[in-house]
Amino acid sequence: MILSEEQLKALRRAKGEMNITTFALAEQIGVSRFSLARALKGQGITSNNAKIINSWLIKQLLDK
Numbered sequence: 001m002i003l004s005e006e007q008l009k010a011l012r013r014a015k016g017e018m019n020i021t022t023f024a025l026a027e028q029i030g031v032s033r034f035s036l037a038r039a040l041k042g043q044g045i046t047s048n049n050a051k052i053i054n055s056w057l058i059k060q061l062l063d064k
Contacts, residue, residue: 001050003039010057012040029056 003011015025026036035049045053 001047002042002044003050003053007054007057008040008042010061011053014057014060015040029053 015022018025020028022037022040023033026033029036030052031039031049035045036053039045039049039053
């Protein structure tokens with residue numbers, strides 16, 4: 001599964017605003033750094049990891 005352009009943009013923006021490494025962001029989200037790196041590159045990830053990332057993104061938007 002590949003994240004949409006909007007999801008990628010939100011994920012990259014969150015990483016930049018937090019000014020943290022891919023490893024640190026992966027720990028916060030709850031996925032492996034390899035999965036997150038693949039997602040950030042627009043490559044395919046498992047549907048479960050996409051669901052976890054999506055949930056994290058939604059939580060970030062709701063907390064603002």
